[in-house]
Amino acid sequence: MATRTASPPAQERPRRLGPTERRLALALLFVAPALFAGNMLTARATHELIPPVALAFWRWAAMLVQLLPFTAGALLRYRREIARGENSKGGACSSSRKRR
Numbered sequence: 001m002a003t004r005t006a007s008p009p010a011q012e013r014p015r016r017l018g019p020t021e022r023r024l025a026l027a028l029l030f031v032a033p034a035l036f037a038g039n040m041l042t043a044r045a046t047h048e049l050i051p052p053v054a055l056a057f058w059r060w061a062a063m064l065v066q067l068l069p070f071t072a073g074a075l076l077r078y079r080r081e082i083a084r085g086e087n088s089k090g091g092a093c094s095s096s097r098k099r100r
Helices: 019-045 052-077 079-084
Strands: none
Touching: 019 052, 052 079
């Protein structure tokens, strides 16, 4: 008698991407380099009009405005932990650890 080995449970097997998910993943692979390239082109085109430090500041300010609606709830909920420099596991963040 041949013994059959049981296939691993569905939770352990990697899930294959469907055609739509695969196309989305491939498209997103091109988004980051396109944004970096656009950033470099903008910096080169405006270097005489906008100082590099101002351009960096406004880039970060724009990202803050775009991300804040998604993160404001968690930031408010964990504001005490953030102020104390603790991470979600209860330990101190690496920047706030005492050095020996």
